[in-house]
Amino acid sequence: MFPSLSELRAAANRLARLAHHTPVQTSGCLNVLAGASLHFKCENFQRGGAYKFRGAANAIAALPDAQLAAGVVTHSSGNHATCLSLAAKLRGIPAHIVVPRNAPLIKRRAVEAYGGRLTLCEPTLAARQAEADRIQRETSAIFVHPYDDELVIAGQGTVALELLEQVPGLDTLVAPVSGGGLLSGLCVAASSLKPTVEVWGAEPALADDAFRSLRDGELRVNTDTTTIADGLRASLSERTFRIIRQHARGIVTVTEDQIVTAMRLIWERMKLVVEPSAAVPLAAVLAAPEKFHGRTVGVVLTGGNVDLDKLTGQA
Amino acid sequence: MFPSLSELRAAANRLARLAHHTPVQTSGCLNVLAGASLHFKCENFQRGGAYKFRGAANAIAALPDAQLAAGVVTHSSGNHATCLSLAAKLRGIPAHIVVPRNAPLIKRRAVEAYGGRLTLCEPTLAARQAEADRIQRETSAIFVHPYDDELVIAGQGTVALELLEQVPGLDTLVAPVSGGGLLSGLCVAASSLKPTVEVWGAEPALADDAFRSLRDGELRVNTDTTTIADGLRASLSERTFRIIRQHARGIVTVTEDQIVTAMRLIWERMKLVVEPSAAVPLAAVLAAPEKFHGRTVGVVLTGGNVDLDKLTGQA
Numbered sequence: 140m141f142p143s144l145s146e147l148r149a150a151a152n153r154l155a156r157l158a159h160h161t162p163v164q165t166s167g168c169l170n171v172l173a174g175a176s177l178h179f180k181c182e183n184f185q186r187g188g189a190y191k192f193r194g195a196a197n198a199i200a201a202l203p204d205a206q207l208a209a210g211v212v213t214h215s216s217g218n219h220a221t222c223l224s225l226a227a228k229l230r231g232i233p234a235h236i237v238v239p240r241n242a243p244l245i246k247r248r249a250v251e252a253y254g255g256r257l258t259l260c261e262p263t264l265a266a267r268q269a270e271a272d273r274i275q276r277e278t279s280a281i282f283v284h285p286y287d288d289e290l291v292i293a294g295q296g297t298v299a300l301e302l303l304e305q306v307p308g309l310d311t312l313v314a315p316v317s318g319g320g321l322l323s324g325l326c327v328a329a330s331s332l333k334p335t336v337e338v339w340g341a342e343p344a345l346a347d348d349a350f351r352s353l354r355d356g357e358l359r360v361n362t363d364t365t366t367i368a369d370g371l372r373a374s375l376s377e378r379t380f381r382i383i384r385q386h387a388r389g390i391v392t393v394t395e396d397q398i399v400t401a402m403r404l405i406w407e408r409m410k411l412v413v414e415p416s417a418a419v420p421l422a423a424v425l426a427a428p429e430k431f432h433g434r435t436v437g438v439v440l441t442g443g444n445v446d447l448d449k450l451t452g453q454a
Numbered sequence: 455m456f457p458s459l460s461e462l463r464a465a466a467n468r469l470a471r472l473a474h475h476t477p478v479q480t481s482g483c484l485n486v487l488a489g490a491s492l493h494f495k496c497e498n499f500q501r502g503g504a505y506k507f508r509g510a511a512n513a514i515a516a517l518p519d520a521q522l523a524a525g526v527v528t529h530s531s532g533n534h535a536t537c538l539s540l541a542a543k544l545r546g547i548p549a550h551i552v553v554p555r556n557a558p559l560i561k562r563r564a565v566e567a568y569g570g571r572l573t574l575c576e577p578t579l580a581a582r583q584a585e586a587d588r589i590q591r592e593t594s595a596i597f598v599h600p601y602d603d604e605l606v607i608a609g610q611g612t613v614a615l616e617l618l619e620q621v622p623g624l625d626t627l628v629a630p631v632s633g634g635g636l637l638s639g640l641c642v643a644a645s646s647l648k649p650t651v652e653v654w655g656a657e658p659a660l661a662d663d664a665f666r667s668l669r670d671g672e673l674r675v676n677t678d679t680t681t682i683a684d685g686l687r688a689s690l691s692e693r694t695f696r697i698i699r700q701h702a703r704g705i706v707t708v709t710e711d712q713i714v715t716a717m718r719l720i721w722e723r724m725k726l727v728v729e730p731s732a733a734v735p736l737a738a739v740l741a742a743p744e745k746f747h748g749r750t751v752g753v754v755l756t757g758g759n760v761d762l763d764k765l766t767g768q769a
Binding site: 162411412443 | 477479496498499503718721722724725726727728758762
């Protein structure tokens with residue numbers, strides 16, 4: 140049900156030749172601004188441009204060829220879709236990606252650029268799941284959920300395995316939370332390897348299901364999906380909720396303005412292209428200084444897949 | 455007159471505690487596009503956001519306290535101004551920066567953010583030089599030229615000392631050329647350490663003084679200053695012309711469109727924020743494949759100081 144540390148280590152072994160061991164970068168200026176020692180794990184440099192490649196590639200690498208003959212299938216129009224497509228291509232198998240008809244063209248093109256096979260469906264969650272089920276049934280492709288999957292969580296957890304080695308003095312970890320796959324993986328790694336490390340989730344106030352779920356002690360979902368942090372609109376699953384509830388220190392929510400300001404700081408001061416979702420943890424560190432002041436903080440820059448046309452107003 | 459290898463090594467020793475030893479990054483996708491093995495030296499991560507910090511900091515570090523009591527002075531509104539300001543601040547001395555009245559506010563603010571003291575002057579080269587001369591005379595501040603200076607060239611040359619160590623198989627170097635300080639430094643380093651390495655300059659066709667100077671065998675200047683690569687509008691000096699003429703393999707010119715395309719590739723594929731000038735060498739590699747195909751190329755990403763407001767159309 141929950142991956143163990145040994146499953147994270149197995150994921151790290153599988154990913155050794157597949158994924159990038161991403162660098163950690165720092166910024167004296169941002170340290171001053173935060174009153175903390177910040178260590179940014181650059182998953183924007185990961186293959187496919189996001190940490191999602193780790194989970195997707197681990198899910199595929201863990202399976203024998205016989206099971207993968209028909210390929211994999213998922214429903215997503217975000218980084219999981221592109222990263223699963225890339226991981227499947229590297230394994231030489233098809234990836235079937237179910238995408239709502241109204242998904243932006245750039246997202247559909249990104250999936251195709253990585254070799255994914257698009258299936259368009261009506262823009263409802265039910266239609267997406269039904270279409271993925273149909274493909275799974277008809278082709279025997281393996282369904283790889285974006286976060287509610289032990290192998291995916293184990294893959295994402297390798298971010299923390301690397302980070303804890305790269306920054307031995309780390310006492311705090313902060314990462315965005317959406318479906319909770321990454322945060323769950325960090326929780327498993329930190330609680331097993333260094334239980335004194337505080338693990339925080341960071342989330343847009345406009346999509347604060349994790350905050351409400353922890354507060355209320357039961358699973359809540361997002362209904363508003365208008366946050367600029369387009370990678371953080373999903374809601375926790377029972378599985379990720381349980382892991383996070385048990386191990387995370389808490390969830391910090393941030394406003395849209397705080398996200399934009401943090402993203403701009405990362406672009407301007409660190410010269411790194413990150414997508415809005417990736418700026419949410421820095422926004423949280425700056426919004427809640429009482430939680431992070433004086434600490435040695437690992438900040439996961441989750442991805443760099445931003446639509447430059449949108450940014451520059453050309454589309 | 456020209457710095458020697460030992461002066462570059464002295465600069466490297468001075469900079470060891472002052473400047474960042476910047477990383478080299480690669481991109482499988484850009485390698486395929488270029489048909490070459492590209493190694494990007496990330497000077498956008500340098501202090502002050504540009505390689506210019508190396509030359510400025512070396513010029514200051516080489517002088518004894520007694521000579522620096524009145525600080526330094528230069529005329530520039532670009533990266534040399536901000537980097538000299540930062541290097542002076544770190545040394546605890548004033549930096550007087552002469553800037554034309556019509557320089558963009560963001561550039562003036564950047565100088566001030568690094569502690570530089572602005573003096574506004576009329577927007578002519580003569581006025582800038584006259585004002586800098588006056589400050590030098592009245593305050594005894596030391597004039598640090600942006601490129602026509604042995605210590606500055608030696609500082610910029612440390613980029614190549616690092617890069618040749620970081621990428622042992624390197625057979626080609628390509629960097630933007632404006633006043634020629636960086637390209638001269640690379641020429642000195644490569645010709646001394648590994649004479650088989652081809653050193654190429656890359657320049658906007660709209661500011662192709664180096665190309666014309668090499669072609670004609672005598673110094674030419676730029677009159678048009680409309681290129682988007684705002685860091686590349688200066689012209690060679692006699693000193694840099696002589697070094698480049700002797701050691702550089704040649705100059706590749708690129709169009710404005712090629713610069714924008716290359717910049718976008720670096721942002722999208724490498725997730726690095728670079729300024730337009732920094733994209734000119736990649737533009738050259740893609741524009742002149744016959745010169746770079748199959749080679750192991752060091753590409754200097756010279757800086758990351760881009761005006762995001764301008765990019766996003768907010769100013």
